[in-house]
Amino acid sequence: xxxxxxxxxxxxxxxxxxxxxxxxxxxxxxxxxxxxxxxxxxxxxxxxxxxxxxxxxxxxxxxxxxxxxxxxxxxxxxxxxxxxxxxxxxxxxxxxxxxxxxxxxxxxxxxxxxxxxxxxxxxxxxxxxxxxxxxxxxxxxxxxxxxxxxxxxxxxxxxxxxxxxxxxxxxxxxxxxxxxxxxxxxxxxxxxxxxxxxxxxxxxxxxxxxxxxxxxxxxxxxxxxxxxxxxxxxxxxxxxxxxxxxxxxxxxxxxxxxxxxxxxxxxxxxxxxxxxxxxxxxxxxxxxxxxxxxxxxxxxxxxxxxxxxxxxxxxxxxxxxx
Amino acid sequence: xxxxxxxxxxxxxxxxxxxxxxxxxxxxxxxxxxxxxxxxxxxxxxxxxxxxxxxxxxxxxxxxxxxxxxxxxxxxxxxxxxxxxxxxxxxxxxxxxxxxxxxxxxxxxxxxxxxxxxxxxxxxxxxxxxxxxxxxxxxxxxxxxxxxxxxxxxxxxxxxxxxxxxxxxxxxxxxxxxxxxxxxxxxxxxxxxxxxxxxxxxxxxxxxxxxxxxxxxxxxxxxxxxxxxxxxxxxxxxxxxxxxxxxxxxxxxxxxxxxxxxxxxxxxxxxxxxxxxxxxxxxxxxxxxxxxxxxxxxxxxxxxxxxxxxxxxxxxxxxxxxxxxxxxxxxxxx
Amino acid sequence: xxxxxxxxxxxxxxxxxxxxxxxxxxxxxxxxxxxxxxxxxxxxxxxxxxxxxxxxxxxxxxxxxxxxxxxxxxxxxxxxxxxxxxxxxxxxxxxxxxxxxxxxxxxxxxxxxxxxxxxxxxxxxxxxxxxxxxxxxxxxxxxxxxxxxxxxxxxxxxxxxxxxxxxxxxxxxxxxxxxxxxxxxxxxxxxxxxxxxxxxxxxxxxxxxxxxxxxxxxxxxxxxxxxxxxxxxxxxxxxxxxxxxxxxxxxxxxxxxxxxxxxxxxxxxxxxxxxxxxx
Numbered sequence: 001x002x003x004x005x006x007x008x009x010x011x012x013x014x015x016x017x018x019x020x021x022x023x024x025x026x027x028x029x030x031x032x033x034x035x036x037x038x039x040x041x042x043x044x045x046x047x048x049x050x051x052x053x054x055x056x057x058x059x060x061x062x063x064x065x066x067x068x069x070x071x072x073x074x075x076x077x078x079x080x081x082x083x084x085x086x087x088x089x090x091x092x093x094x095x096x097x098x099x100x101x102x103x104x105x106x107x108x109x110x111x112x113x114x115x116x117x118x119x120x121x122x123x124x125x126x127x128x129x130x131x132x133x134x135x136x137x138x139x140x141x142x143x144x145x146x147x148x149x150x151x152x153x154x155x156x157x158x159x160x161x162x163x164x165x166x167x168x169x170x171x172x173x174x175x176x177x178x179x180x181x182x183x184x185x186x187x188x189x190x191x192x193x194x195x196x197x198x199x200x201x202x203x204x205x206x207x208x209x210x211x212x213x214x215x216x217x218x219x220x221x222x223x224x225x226x227x228x229x230x231x232x233x234x235x236x237x238x239x240x241x242x243x244x245x246x247x248x249x250x251x252x253x254x255x256x257x258x259x260x261x262x263x264x265x266x267x268x269x270x271x272x273x274x275x276x277x278x279x280x281x282x283x284x285x286x287x288x289x290x291x292x293x294x295x296x297x298x299x300x301x302x303x304x305x306x307x308x309x310x311x312x313x314x315x316x317x318x319x320x321x322x
Numbered sequence: 323x324x325x326x327x328x329x330x331x332x333x334x335x336x337x338x339x340x341x342x343x344x345x346x347x348x349x350x351x352x353x354x355x356x357x358x359x360x361x362x363x364x365x366x367x368x369x370x371x372x373x374x375x376x377x378x379x380x381x382x383x384x385x386x387x388x389x390x391x392x393x394x395x396x397x398x399x400x401x402x403x404x405x406x407x408x409x410x411x412x413x414x415x416x417x418x419x420x421x422x423x424x425x426x427x428x429x430x431x432x433x434x435x436x437x438x439x440x441x442x443x444x445x446x447x448x449x450x451x452x453x454x455x456x457x458x459x460x461x462x463x464x465x466x467x468x469x470x471x472x473x474x475x476x477x478x479x480x481x482x483x484x485x486x487x488x489x490x491x492x493x494x495x496x497x498x499x500x501x502x503x504x505x506x507x508x509x510x511x512x513x514x515x516x517x518x519x520x521x522x523x524x525x526x527x528x529x530x531x532x533x534x535x536x537x538x539x540x541x542x543x544x545x546x547x548x549x550x551x552x553x554x555x556x557x558x559x560x561x562x563x564x565x566x567x568x569x570x571x572x573x574x575x576x577x578x579x580x581x582x583x584x585x586x587x588x589x590x591x592x593x594x595x596x597x598x599x600x601x602x603x604x605x606x607x608x609x610x611x612x613x614x615x616x617x618x619x620x621x622x623x624x625x626x627x628x629x630x631x632x633x634x635x636x637x638x639x640x641x642x643x644x645x646x647x648x649x650x651x652x653x654x655x656x
Numbered sequence: 657x658x659x660x661x662x663x664x665x666x667x668x669x670x671x672x673x674x675x676x677x678x679x680x681x682x683x684x685x686x687x688x689x690x691x692x693x694x695x696x697x698x699x700x701x702x703x704x705x706x707x708x709x710x711x712x713x714x715x716x717x718x719x720x721x722x723x724x725x726x727x728x729x730x731x732x733x734x735x736x737x738x739x740x741x742x743x744x745x746x747x748x749x750x751x752x753x754x755x756x757x758x759x760x761x762x763x764x765x766x767x768x769x770x771x772x773x774x775x776x777x778x779x780x781x782x783x784x785x786x787x788x789x790x791x792x793x794x795x796x797x798x799x800x801x802x803x804x805x806x807x808x809x810x811x812x813x814x815x816x817x818x819x820x821x822x823x824x825x826x827x828x829x830x831x832x833x834x835x836x837x838x839x840x841x842x843x844x845x846x847x848x849x850x851x852x853x854x855x856x857x858x859x860x861x862x863x864x865x866x867x868x869x870x871x872x873x874x875x876x877x878x879x880x881x882x883x884x885x886x887x888x889x890x891x892x893x894x895x896x897x898x899x900x901x902x903x904x905x906x907x908x909x910x911x912x913x914x915x916x917x918x919x920x921x922x923x924x925x926x927x928x929x930x931x932x933x934x935x
Contacts, residue, residue, distance in 0.1 A: 043509060044507050188534055189370075189579055221581070255509065259508045259511070260508055261535075270516070278509075
C-alpha cells in the first residue's frame, strides 16, 4: 500500500467564544492518494474551510485549539512544526488556491513577480531559471501570451484569468498536495468550466493530490473521483463520486442531492428541500447532529454519534442509512 | 410579444427599445432591449454578470434613468406618469436582492423594516399595518417572534424570507428577484424556490427572475430571455428554450450549465484572454468573436431580431432570436 | 449587538479600568454641579502655600485658596468643556459630513469640503485666540472656538463612511420604494455610523480637555471658574519657588482622566469591531 499524499488523522478544531468552547471540526480523518482528487462538500458553516486552514496551520493561535493525531504529507507529519518550518512547507509541499483571487493576489505586484517570489523562496536558482520556471507555470495553466500575463497586475485581468494565475502560483513548485477552497464560486458558469478543466488536467499531469472544497456538488462531480460530505463539523459520508450521485446512503447527502435543481427538457417537478435548518454551532443537537431534520431517525440517533459504516472510514456515518 | 401566455390583455410589464449607459461609457449597459411579461407568468432573465440584467431591473424600479426607450406598466408609460401614478407604480413593483444580509437595514428591527413601506405609502392605519406585517411573515414561514429581532440574529435563509416578506407587504403585482438565491446554500436555495413556487401557484404573482443559473431558471420560469453584453439575444418559452435554444450563445450557456464542454470553439484557451477586450464595434454581432457558427456577415452587420416559429408547434408560440442564422427562413425544425 | 459589545468590553480589564476611572470623575463632576463638592474653590480659606494638612488635604495655593476644592471644581470644568465640545462638534460634524458624503461630488459636498479645508488650514491656536478676542468677556468663547474647528475631523470620517454605506443594498432597497434622500440618510445611513462616532467622541473629549489646558496657559481659557489648565498655568511660576501643590494636583488629575478615556476608547474600538476572526 503506497503512502497517501495527504493523511489527516482525527483532526478536531475548537474555538473559545463568549465563554463557550465550540467544536467546529469534530474528529475528522481522511486520506488522499497522489493523483486523486477528493471533494469536501458541505454548506456554509459546516467546517470545511476550517478544516483546510487547520491542515495548513493558518488558524490564529489565541482562542483556537487544533488537535490531531497527525497531518502527514507524503508520510511527513506537518502538524507539530513551528511557524518557520511550516512556512517552508507551504507552497512547496502543500499549497492552497483561494476562493477570491482578487483578494488573494497582492495588488501592488505583477503576476510574474508574485509567482517568481514563490519560486525564489522554495526552489531558488538563477534569475534566468526563476523566470523560465515562472513562465512555464503560466503556460501550463493555458495562457498563450505568458509574457503579457506575467507583466500584468491583478486588476488588469478578468476573474477567470486571475484564478488561473492563482493556480499557476499554487502549482509552480509541483507540490504533493493542493487544497482548493471554492476556487470557482466567484466565477460565472462558462469561465468556471474552463478553469475546472485546466485544474483537472494539471492535477493529473503533475500527479498532485487535491482536496477540492465546495458547496456545489455538480462542480465536485466534474473534478473529483471521491467525495466526502460534511455536516456540522463531522464527515457524514465518504465514498466515490459515482456512488454518491447514484446511491447516496446518508439521509443528508441524499437530501442535498435532491435539492439541486436539474435542467431537463420537460418541466421539472416542484422543488424539494430538507426541512428545518442547519443548527448553529452553539446549539448542536446531541448524538447525530442531523437527527432533528432526518425522517429516518431512530432512538439511538439522538444519543450516540454514528461512526462511518465501513472500516476504512468510508460509507455513511448513519445508524439507519438508505 | 407573448411567449407562452395565451391571454389577450396587455402584458403587465413591457420594455420597449430600452437603452442605458453609465457615466457616458462607450458601451451601453442595456442596448435597445424589448421584452414583455404577462400577468401571472414568470420571466427568467439569464446571462453572465455584466450582461445588463440588473440594469434593466433598476430601470424598471426607476432607480436609474434610461437613455432612451420606454417602460410600460399595465399599458401606461412610466415616464409619462404623474407623481401619484409613479408612487402607485413603486408600490406595485418590488425587488428582492441577492445578498439577504446586505439588503436589510442592520439597525432596524424586522418590524420597522416591514412597516416602513406601508408607512411611506400611507397604507392603512397602525393596527392594519401591524396585522399585515404578521400576515406576510406567516406567508414566508416566519412567526411573530421575528418582529422584534434584528437581521443579524437570523440565518441567511431566514433573512431572505424577511426580504421577500418586505417585498410582499405592499401587495405588489410584479416581483423582481435579482439573483435572489445565488448566494444561498443549495438546501436553503431549495426552500426559497419552494416559497417562490407557492407565491406563483397559490397567489398568482408575476415574476421577473434574474439569474445566471439556468438550472434554477428551469425550476420556476415560464419564459426565458437571454442577454449578452447589454443586448437581448433570444426570448422564448422555457420549454422551447430547454429542449433546444436557437441562438448559438444560448446553446453554449446551456451546454456549460449541463457540464458539457461544447465542441468546436475556436481559440478555446484564448477565450479568456480575448474577453479582456470589450467589443466596441457596434456594427457587428457582439458574440461573433466566440461563435462556433459564425458567418462572414456576422462580423460586418449587426443582426436584426427575427421572429421564428417551430414547425412542430402552434403559431401562438413565437420565439425571437437576434442572429443572422435565422434571417432568411422563419420557420425552423428543431 | 450591544449585548455582545458589552460582554467584550467587560472582559477587557484595561477597558473596564478606564471606564471606572471615567465614571468616578463623572460622579465628582455631578457632585460639583449639584453643589455638593468643590464649592469653595475661590474662597481664600488659609494662608498662602500651606502644606498638606487636615484642613487642606492638598494644601493651598499662592492666594490661600484650597487646592483640593479647586481640583474638584476643575473636574466639573473638564467635563463641561469636554461634553459641550464633544456633543456639539460631533453633531455638526455628523450632519455636515453626512450631507457631504450622501451628495458626494455634488455642489453641497464641494462647499462643505471647501469650508473644511479653510478651517483646517488655519493654525488652531491663532484661530482660538482670534475668537476669544472677538468674543472677549463671553464665557463661551473657548468652547465655540473648539466646536468650530473640531467638527472637521468627525465630518471627514463620517463622509467616508457614508460614501461606503450608501453603496450597500439596503440603501438601494430604501430608495426603491421611493424614500426621499434625506430620510434615507438620517434613518438608514447615519445610524450605522454610531459605532464610529462613539469612539471618535471619546477622542474628541480628550482633545477638548487638552486644548483647554493650552488655552488656559495662553490666558484664553475659562473666565469664571477654575480648571486644571488654569491651575497648571498658575503652577508654572510656583514651581520655580518649590511649591508643587497646584502642579501635582492638576497634573495627576489630568493624567488620570485622560488615561481613563484613552483606555476606554481603545477597548471600545475593539469591542465594537464586528469583523473578528470568527464572527
